[in-house]
Structures are given as structure tokens and as C-alpha cells.
Amino acid sequence: MTSISRREFTKKSGIALSMIPFAALPINLLEFEAPLDKLNINIFSKHLQFLDFKELGERTLEMGFTGVDLTVRPKGHVQPEEVFDILPKAVEAIKQSGAQCIMMSTAVNNANNQTDINVLKTAAECDIKYYRTNWFKYSKDKSMEASLKDYKTIVKDLSVYNAKHGLVGCYQNHAGTSVGASLWEIKQILEFVNLDTFGVQYDIRHALVEGGLSWTNSLKLVKDNIKTIVLKDFKWGQINGIWKPINVPIGKGMVDFDRYFKLLKKYKINVPVSLHCEYDLGGAEHGSKTPSISKKEIYNAISKDLKTVQQLWQQA
Template sequence: MITRREFIAKSTYAASLLPFSALAFQSSILEQPDDMLDVNIFSKHLQFLDYKTTGEMAAEMGFSGVDLTVRPKGHVLPELVKTDLPIAVKAIKASGINCNMITTSIESVFNPLDVDILEAASKERIIYYRTNWFKFKKDISMHDSLLIYQSEIKKLGELNKKLRLVGCYQNHAGTNVGASYWEIKTILEDVNKEYFGTQYDIRHAMVEGGYSWENGFQLLHPNMKVIVLKDFKWAQVNGKWEAINVPIGEGMVDFIKYFKLLKQYKLKPPVSLHLEYDLGGAEKGNAEISIDKKLVFDAMKKDLKSVQQLWKKHNAAKKSNRITLKHI
């Protein structure tokens, strides 16, 4: 018998020997059992730790990898990416887990620093990266703004192909580009979907979509490369209704229906787990936090356990139905 950490380390090494194919890695570099998801912790919430301790704690908590922040105020600063990214990835992988995805502020192939990040990520065999969020431009129509970003993403996709990377744009509640499913669909229209897609965030999809979030899923599921998991509920704050972030399973996200749809379309993308509720500043990416670190780790383990249990529930329901039908 080998430990989970040893299994991940050996499997990752074996996978690194295979020829790269973006489609081959669309679900995960490491195939998890059917009743488990490949869950990576978003390192924004561990920025009070160094690279080595981030990897060690992520492994100890049971995560399969780390979604590393490579952006201003992130774990790795963009201007130091050439020197610091190799150090960070090596330290994380030394704990026996993966570092297959990064979260960035990348926007354009015409930005030399953005290209530096992509080239450094390619050298470290990182697969997925998330871009910055685009803003609608002033003095032109919203549609024309989308066409400009459509062109930017197409160029990023062409560079991704050369560097063997997969870019992702996250849908996000609010007024930036990507709050609407159709905005995402438009900016992805011309890019090679093997090398650029969406980081689908079910929390933001439900905040913006309400009852229509399933339409958004149907529209974007062919483009999903990575998914973000987190939960929320509507509540009054000082007399005003707001979307309040809560632990997984304690809010309004219908994970059972969502996971059922993923399985229906045979989708099992790698997960970036976000914890945006109050954790003494860890939820904001603070380098110093105001609560005991153990409370942060306990919250992460609890959310990870909830995610895996919710993913298993649909399998259990199907198994129960098969048994019932068999005995009729």
C-alpha cells in the first residue's frame, strides 16, 4: 500500500513523461477515481504561508494540488516570475502534490510581462492559467468591447498552442466582461477551444443567473476547462440585500443538480476551491491574518470534505435506483 501523497507524486511523474495534449489534460493530469474530484486549493487563501509550507499544508489537508496565484499581491509576483515560479512549483511538488494551474492578471500577448508569465509557466509544465477580468471600454458599445477582447483571446490561444498551455476566462458576478454567459460565449467565439476556454464558477453563475443558470451551463459546458467551487446565500446587510459567501453546502448553490449535469455530459474538470467567507483575512489573500491558522486549515478541510461528499451523492443515488429497479 502507498499513501495518497506517494500515489500523486508517482502518477504526476509518469504523466510528465507522456507527450502533451491539451485535450488529454482537459479533465485532469491525474485521473481521480470516479467518486472523487481533483480539487486544488486556491493559494490566495494561503498567502500567509511560504511556498514550502503551502505545499505541505495542501497535501496534509488532502488536496491534489495548488492553484497558485501569479499576479500582483499574489504568491508569485509577475515581475519575479522567471526566478520565483520555478522555486514555488518545486517546493509545492516536493510535498507530493500537483501545481498544474495558476491564477494570473494576464490580458494580452502584447504585454511583455504577460508573455513572461506564460513562458515561465510552460517551462514548469503548468497546464491551466486564468486570465485577468476584462472591463467594458468607454466610448464604444459593449458589443464592440467584446469583439476587441475576442481578438485578444484568439491571440492568446495561438500563443498557448505554441507553449502547450490552456487559458481560462472566469465568469464573474458584477459589471465586468463575463457576468453574462453570452459575454463569455462571444469572447471565446474565435479561439481554438483546445487551448482556451472558461473557468466556470457556479457561485457567480447562480448569483447572476438565478433560475437560468442551467441555460448558462448548457451554453458553456463545451468550453469548460476548470471549475471553481464556492457557495453563497442572499442576506440583508445594513438593510441592503447582498450575496454573502458561506462554506460549501451551507448556501444556495445546488451542487447536486450541478454535479449531475457535469456527469451527464461526462465532464470532470479539475477544481479550484475558493473560500471567500470570513477567515481573518485569508479569504482576501492577506499576508498576515487575524485568526489562528488552524481555523483556516479546518475550514479548508471541511469544504473539501463537503465537495467530495456532494460529488459522491449522485453516484449513490444512481446506485440506489439501480438496486431498486433490479428488485422490482
């Protein structure tokens, strides 16, 4: 690597890199060239739950996504109690279309729950590497500090299980009153984990809602723990006289994607991305199987978000 210039290396390897999936690249090569490449963007299947697995894969590829962040949870594409039978079929159908399925969003809570273990074990067998857990709640009968201490043990056990099965667990920061609205809470529960097998699913929308002007601090705090990221946008507005965060298409809200993407490149963070489209899509934004607008309208809106993200990444 030191015997040729960066310009020469980029020129000689550009064609090869464009043909190799990110997951197959050596770690050192990813770190060297990742900021110059497109993001590995997966569609959150919650917004396409009106599709069967075959069409989900086909539409994912047609819209330009790399793959699917599959919902494997109650009311999702795959129900946890049916995971042994349905998940392998789902992943195979998606892969046959040419799309990848290396991410899933779950209701996994701990490594001592048999249903959770069934989900994780089956996912590992299907070559799904990354999963998002459920969110933890603060106990009404314990102090916040005591609750966080309990969750430290839970995520440590999950990280140990992950290490044995080639999985990477992710806890998403989410605005509200559950554990993880503040990235400082997540940083605490990660204290004893295997950092290679459990980390953060960083959500810039929720980080900005909770962090305001300090979101850059939260990003810096957990930058070495980020395993996957979520992209979506919002703005503050009044609904029936009450100020609330309102979800909007990418680039139409308050998220400073230029600054955010510049920081990701600075920190050399180019991990699998889940694109969420939680503005009005006729119910598809909430996982409706019978949305009130046409499929074409939904695909067009999602495709526009994807194109915007790719352009913003290249420009940053």
C-alpha cells in the same frame, strides 16, 4: 473496450486508476471513468498567502488536496515582475511536498504584453498547464458590442500563443459589470479561439448570482468550453439594509451542488477544480498574510469544505 463489460473494466482498472494522476490519463479513459472518481481539487493559494512555498505544498497535501491553484499576479504568491526567478522555485517547492501545481490565477490580459508573456512562458517551462486570465472591462468610449469584438481578438491571440507552449487559458465568469458576468458574453469572445487552448473557468457561485434560475442554461451553453471550474457557495442576505450575496462554506448556501454535480457527470466534465473559501477566515479569504484567526482554524475550515465537496460529488 467493447470486449468487456463496464463492471469488469471498472473492477480490473480501479486500483491502477487510483494511483495515476488525472493529467497522465489518456483522454478517452478520462471520459469513460472520470464521473466515478474523485474530483481533482486544488486549493486557491490566495487563502494561504501567509505560508511560504514549502509549507504551502505541505499543508495542501495534509488537508487532502491534489494541488495548488497558485496566485501569480500583483499581491499574489508570485509577483509578475519576479516570475523568472520566483515561479520555478515556488513550483519546485510545492512539488517536493508531493502536491501538484498545474493551475495558476493571473492578471494576464493579452499576448502582446511582455509581462504577460513572461508569466506564460515561465509557467509553461514549469509544467503549469492551466491559467486564469484577468477580467476584461467594458470601454466607456465604445459600445458593448465593440468592446466584445476587441476581446475576441485578444483571446484569439492568447489561444494561438497557448497552442505553441502547451497552455490552456481560462476566462472566469464573475458576477458584476465586467465582461463575463453573463456566460453569453464569454461565449461570444470565444468565437475565434482555438477551443483546445482557451476556454471557460466555470464558477457556479457567480453563475447562480447572475443567472438565478437559468444557471443550468449557462452551463449547457458553455459545457464544451469548460477547462477548469471554481467551487464556492453563497446566500443572499442584507448588509446595512442592502441585499447582497454573502459567501458561506460549501453546502451552507444556495448552490444546488447535487444538481450541479449530476449535470457535470451527465456532460462528462471532470476538469481541474479550484476550491475558493471566501467567507470569513480572519482575512485569509482576501489573501491576508497576517490573518486574525489561527492557522489551525483556517486549515480546519478549508478541510471541511474539501470533505463536503468530495462527499457531495460521490453522492450526486
